[in-house]
Amino acid sequence: MGFGLIKVVNKKMEFLQLNELILSKYDNHYQKLKVIFERTIELIDTHNPDEIAIEAPFFGKNVQSMLKLGRAQGVAMAAGLSRDIPITEYEPKKIKMAITGNGNASKEQVAKMLQQLLGLKELPKNLDSTDGLAAAVCHFFNSGKVVGEKSYSGWDAFVKNNEDRVKK
Numbered sequence: 001m002g003f004g005l006i007k008v009v010n011k012k013m014e015f016l017q018l019n020e021l022i023l024s025k026y027d028n029h030y031q032k033l034k035v036i037f038e039r040t041i042e043l044i045d046t047h048n049p050d051e052i053a054i055e056a057p058f059f060g061k062n063v064q065s066m067l068k069l070g071r072a073q074g075v076a077m078a079a080g081l082s083r084d085i086p087i088t089e090y091e092p093k094k095i096k097m098a099i100t101g102n103g104n105a106s107k108e109q110v111a112k113m114l115q116q117l118l119g120l121k122e123l124p125k126n127l128d129s130t131d132g133l134a135a136a137v138c139h140f141f142n143s144g145k146v147v148g149e150k151s152y153s154g155w156d157a158f159v160k161n162n163e164d165r166v167k168k
């Protein structure tokens with residue numbers, strides 16, 4: 001389970017933390033749920049977030065995997081709700097679209113764009129943690145907190161006005 005933390009200062013986001021819970025060392029699914037709950041509470045108590053964004057469950061072919069994922073997400077949500085923190089869910093495609101402009105982007109594409117947006121020096125080997133960070137950044141973009149210095153009618157207009165930023 002990946003998570004990412006950002007801080008909003010003067011309507012601009014700042015990177016705080018990116019990590020994941022390694023749950024494979026626990027054999028018992030209920031123990032994994034307990035660890036998710038406790039670690040989420042610890043993160044909340046340490047960072048005092050105003051809001052939580054989470055990736056909504058997606059439909060897959062394996063029903064057992066979907067059940068386990070739904071339980072894990074529910075436990076993380078319950079931790080936030082126990083501290084009276086509002087939670088917003090985003091569909092995976094919406095998160096990818098907010099970060100890359102492509103709802104079908106790969107994990108690698110999302111991670112690279114997050115690296116650019118937040119000035120991350122390096123990316124983790126396992127990209128589950130970038131999924132959590134992507135949910136946070138998507139929420140920021142969808143909360144009306146973005147300061148737009150310029151407006152563009154599309155990619156062509158952006159590229160034309162930012163030729164120095166285009167890699168050739």
